[in-house]
Amino acid sequence: MSRSPYSLLPTLTIGTGLLVLGIVQLTSNNRFQQRIKNLEELMGQQIIQSPKLDAKTPIGPIKSITFRIGTKDDRLRIYWADGSKSDLPCSKEHATKEQWACG
Incomplete structure (x- = not known):
């Protein structure tokens, strides 16, 4: 076949x-x-x-933040969980009376 x-x-x-x-x-x-x-x-x-971390900036959680205005050193202060703190100077924005810029 x-x-x-x-x-x-x-x-x-x-x-x-x-x-x-x-x-x-x-x-x-x-x-x-x-x-x-x-x-x-x-x-x-x-x-x-990637940018390197600033040696002044702690690594870790933030414990609390305070915002101080109306003094000679208007600032935002960050209290870190490791006990250190960081201060960021603040100034009023010129556009409005109620906005602040810190950093």
């Missing part, structure tokens, strides 16, 4: 389709991996380029 060349056509079509799907999946997986690598490199550069 001999097979005609046309009887193998469905098998070849399915086989070719599976091969194409495998190549497409492999290609998209490689592109996905490359995009992840690019994002990781970008994030690494941003971490390296």
Whole structure:
């Protein structure tokens, strides 16, 4: 019993389709991996380029904040949980009478 060349056509079509799907999946997986690598490199550069913390600024939670006006040293004072404090000088904004700028 001999097979005609046309009887193998469905098998070849399915086989070719599976091969194409495998190549497409492999290609998209490689592109996905490359995009992840690019994002990781970008994030690494941003971490390296991030501004350094000021040595005067404690790391940790704030315990309380006070705002002093009407004295010779108008300021915003931050009391840190580690016992240290930071003073930010404040001045009245020229545009309005009720806005203050500190820092």
